[in-house]
Amino acid sequence: MNKNARIYVAGHRGLVGSAIIRRLETEGYTHLITRTHSELDLTDPHAVTHFFSVEKPEYVFLAAAKVGGILANQTYPAEFIHQNLMIQTNVIHSSYVHGIKKLLFLGSSCIYPKMAPQPIKEEYLMTGPLEPTNSAYAVAKIAGIEMCWAYNKQYGTHFIPVMPTNLYGPNDNYDLETAHVLPALIRKFHEAKTNNAESVTIWGTGKPKREFLHVDDMADACLHLITQTDMTNDNETLFNIGTGYEISIKDLGELIRNIVGYKGKIIFDNSKPNGTHRKIIDVTKIKKTGWSNKIKLSKGIVSTYRNYTQTQ
Template sequence: MQQQDKIYVAGHRGMVGSAIIRRLQRDGYNNIVTRTSKELDLRSQPAVSAFFAEEKPDYVFLAAAKVGGIVANNTYRADFIYENMMIQSNVIHHAYANDVKKLMFLGSSCIYPKMAPQPLKEEYLLTGLLEPTNEPYAIAKIAGVKMCDAYRAQYGCNFISVMPTNLYGPNDNYDLKNSHVLPALLRKFHEAKENHTPEVVIWGTGSPLREFLHADDMADACFHLMLNYDEEGLVNIGKGEDISIKDLALLIKDIVGYEGALTFDETKPDGTPRKLMDVAKINSLGWKAKIELSEGIKAVYDEVKSGKWNK
């Protein structure tokens, strides 16, 4: 991938896509093609076909997806499987049809079986049942991985797949109805502090363990792999460390400066007990995460606390 190559970042307004663009620009890659969802509906095969035929990108980062937390995944099950299948199928196929040199498909750690051994190794894919609450989304993402491998096997396409762990960072989703746990907690504690609310209620028992990676670390890993990895299968992107939801809540409570009580609503679902990525593969390829969790959360909170809750 050379600086003059045309690079299409699908999903450039999201947390992942925007972080990838920042990372590309940092190293002088400025020939970047983007489209908003209003300008290009990636669910539409004719629209995607026309876009690729016109733009002819050399490289593609497929970061566009319909995403959300437990509530959104469990409520809009049909939307999550349909929209993600359509987006990735259209982009992957038309990347092949227009001779894209390399494509990176971004999945999610939820593709692994619910009760898979920890930490999650790449070879655990399809070895057990999925977490029921986000099964439709996970199946779509698994299909994306297998589609990249199939196009590699049949057509020789250099299409690779990466599986980021739970992400946070600039341009995150802070809508309390469909956001992920870390941004949701940030907003909950901030609003409780502002409104002098006596307690903050957290879903579940607080016992599940989760791994969190700053979006800028994730983008750095994607950039590294785009330059250095050309194999089938998938590569985990993570920090290799996890934290309980309770300890995460206490950390965010401290960063925000909220002094009220913390209560856990054990009638609400916990989701998967633990999701920790095995990062031996990506570490062996020469990349390791750099941003510490407390440092990353403080930076994100400093950005949004003045009212920049973008969703």
């Protein structure tokens, strides 16, 4: 991409979108296009069409989505499938109509079958049943992937779907009812330290393992793929983006406790669910393009905790 290329980042206030903005600015890209939800409702096809005709972006990062935790997905499945399908359909179709050079579509690792072999390879997509608690969201994201592939095949577009692992970093969600495990633990340990609490309780046994990628590494991967990927002979490309490294919830808790400086005990509540025992994605394909993550988990948590304390 030229440094003065017109680049639209949809969802620029979110965890991933804001990281992409930071990375593009660091690299010297000068013509970044953004809109808040109040300025542009991406579920409105007429508004999206008008936006593309006026702004004429050349590249698109589609990071906008309705997201939430297990409770939200179970409570509002209709909203999750409807809003995400509308956002994707409007942005992807307008990108085709207005001749976008490349689009990068962000999905989620929840698209893969619940019982997929580990590590999860891209080719495992649609080979088994989904996790029931977020199947509506997952189906919407799968439709986005298929839409990218269909437009590539029929119209010769360059639309690249990517599947990130669990992300963390600046602008994360720290609401204990809706947050993912890593930001939730940062808040729990920080508040326990501040309040001199004797212990912090973590759900489950601590044995399940998870993979975590700093969002700045995610932004780096997105920029790498949109600038480097040649799709001339590959209409159905798909890239997992992760670290290839997993850590148990128990070890993650110990790591965060040490970084926060909390001296109390950790209690594991065995009456609470563990969730899936393992969920790690295979990153062989993206590594073959020359990309790999740079931010180690401990360093990433240190910077994330610093950012959290500065925003409280």
